[in-house]
Amino acid sequence: MNETASETVTIDPVAIDPIVREAETPFRRFLSDYFESRVAVGSLFVLGVIIFIALFAPIISPTNPYDLASVSILDSKLPPGSQSLSGVNYLLGTDGAGRGLLSSIFYGLRISLGVGVMSAMIALCIGTAVGLVAAYYGGRTDTIIMRVVDIQLSFPAILVALVLLAVLGKGIDKIIIALIIVQWAYYARTVRASALVERNKEYVDAARCLALGNPRILFRHLLPNCMPPLIVVATVQTAHAISLEATLSFLGVGLPITEPSLGLLIANGFEYMLSEKYWISFFPGVALLITIVSINLVGDQLRDVLNPRLQK
């Protein structure tokens, strides 16, 4: 029984369906969808500010907390808003050694963000490559790779990190390596899942028919279509990496004292908690919090926008 008809009559699509009117590129639609949420836009802005601070910390910091000459024990443990004897205004107070908290936070953001982002990016590259290979070649390669991924993912990140640090020791490079090893599996699994879906689509067969080499198919054709979930995972993972590094530094097994990330700053303030000098731990924590929350909010909105199932 035939219901739909052939186009023997020319029909003006615009008259029938006004939605078709404006041709939108997918990117423009993505932008307009993203900007629908004020929260997401706000988070993006905040994130931008944080990145700016991290990049330009030495320039915009009111004091340099690591210049031993300018730090004096007489200034230590001053509450927020107080003035030092030399007339410097400490907006957020000072810590146990007399370093200005605001400046320490700026430098700390730099390190926390730097370590977190770098490890996430490298893990992304490694994980993506592995995931693509697993999905594309299938069979035994796939099974073996996914077994490894599954086993690693069945252990919590912090445990894997502890094991690695117990074995590797201290140092900023060791931390980054540990963070990378902790994260790559998430990327691998995500990319493999979407690559598997894409692999079965026709354009891959078409590319194969054109006798394009495998790497080319992988990177030029499969990869761009796996981007959306990858972007979402990347944002969330970066937040996790930053949080994990802070936790490890707080526990004293993370970054060494010469590279004080926010985690270490908070740890330094731990001992002053009971004497009510809360600001030493509080403000770095707030900075950490804002960073992580804004990354997560951006990631949330990205996920909603890029999820094809939730498209109206």
Place this chain on the structure above:
Amino acid sequence: MTGTPTLAVENLETHFFMKAGVAKAVDGVSFTVDKGEIMGLVGESGSGKTVTGFSIIGLVDPPGEIVGGKVLFKGEDIVGAPEERMQKLRGDRIAMIFQDPMMTLNPVLRIDTQMIETVLAHEDVDKETARQRSRDVLAQVGIPAAEERMKAYPHQFSGGMRQRVAIAIALLNKPDLIIADEPTTALDVTIQGQILYEAQKLCRETGTALIWITHDLAVVAGVADKISVMYAGRVVEQGGINEVLDHPVHPYTIGLLGSVPGHNTRGQKLYQIQGMAPSLLSLPKGCAFQSRCQFADGECDQTQETSEPVPGRVVRCCHPQVEAAE
């Protein structure tokens, strides 16, 4: 007809309020179904037949809303009735069978659980009575060894069996009205035939009214007493089944019947109604079928009123093809 009809729908209007505009899924639909009568509600996808079904049972979800008209169930208007009233009616006096048996049954609950709860929701009996009743009804729809099979999970049944279970659930509380939305579309032809036969038998015996929603005229031809043809949210033709099938009056019905394979001689191109169904967001003024109708003219731009060009036949058209029917 005798007494109050089981169901009388008067000028029902259900609209969907979406970002892109308002889709008038049901735009002034009227029909009646009497005790023991089987009405076929026929139309292509998008014609509004499923939404009509949901509107009657009160399960239209936002962004959809019934904005006008009446649904008189045994004389009582249930449009806008409070949810408790509707809950009492649903599954008890008015039952609905959905199209896809795969997804209508909850995959993690056993069949007997899903049947017993339907009984217990409406009647104050003990579990064992409910279980017995479920067993009897399952046997009635032709499921062998009902006692053991009841303990199974939906995915352990075949498609045909699952749909029988759905039908059994509809029958549990002996409803006055059953709305069946494409109940046999997902099944193969032999089972379809069986179910059609059983449905007819049932309605004759128990006096249950049945609305059979489908896009397939052939299915409805074998079982219905009367037929309502829907197009773009409106009923365009209504009448006794044999009369409409033998002498269709609305150009759309004529087109539908003409496109059933078998009507043309071998070697000839299959007839198709030209053009496409309009989007429900932007229906033209007046008749929705004009752009595809060979008999259309300026008059068709006016709002179409229903008329009765032949006794017992209601049409919404200004050029009913009374003489052309043969």
Place this chain on the structure above:
Amino acid sequence: MSVFIIRRLMQSILVVWIMSLIVFVGVNIVGDPVDMLINPEADQAEIERFIRDLGLDRPLHEQYWYFVLNALKGDLGNSFIFNQPALKLIIQRIPATFELAIVALLMAVVIGIPLGVYAGLKPDTRTSKTIMATSILGFSLPTFWVGLMMIMVFAVMLGWLPSFGRGETELLFGIEFSFLTMDGLAHLLLPALNLSLFKMSLVIRLARAGTREVVHQDYIKFARAKGLSQNRIIFVHLMKNIMIPVVTVLGLEFGGLIAFSVVTETVFSWPGMGKLIIDALHNLDRPVVVAYLMIIVLIFVVINLVVDVLYSILDPRVRLQDLKG
């Protein structure tokens, strides 16, 4: 079903074995065991005697073999700091950690699921939006910092709850538990809450996502068409469907709780396994580190196994699939 279990058991044993290899190799090759294990003030003769005693002069695979043999006997070496068997030290601390983790898990579930289901059923209300916003916070806030703040507010400023230690305990089946005493409960509350926050947010989001997906399914609409009450639909039809993903994640996350207790125990000075390992890492107490890692791997493997079995019980589709296969 038993085929399923046996297969999973084999996998688990394999994982434990691989972990032992990694740990062994890591500790003995990457670091220099001689430096680590021997008192730096010992003279040459003593060092050589140590090496012979500990078997460090044997080839690596022999060392590993002895390691495994000893491990199976329950001997994972002695702690440098406490001079007691490492295994014993850890096992002593297990009840404290487990108690913390279990209470945290209970909190996450009991509070998280109702909140998540509510947010899924009525996503546009103010309460729902608040719940979701709070869950993002719970998810993003670093646990240790929240712990610090909790101490700040509840212990120091308000003085309502104690800030460290375990408080009084009572014996039950020969093991000490805190929740049996009022004082113990007071000590338990903050750290358990702290530990549970992250998981609670996860549970809320999962429950909400699950609810939103399930609510639109045909079988829910069919349940309504049957005239079932709202309560029945939510608590039976909906719940059973979202429980499956929730249980799976929770089961895996319980392991995460135990691992993460490392942080909470440090902040609140709760005498559990976690605190032990952090101290051991700082003090380079290698035997304890090794013992801890092995035990934790074992715990994890067991948890994963239990979760898999539970999952197959909850989801009848999985059960039967395995019978055929």
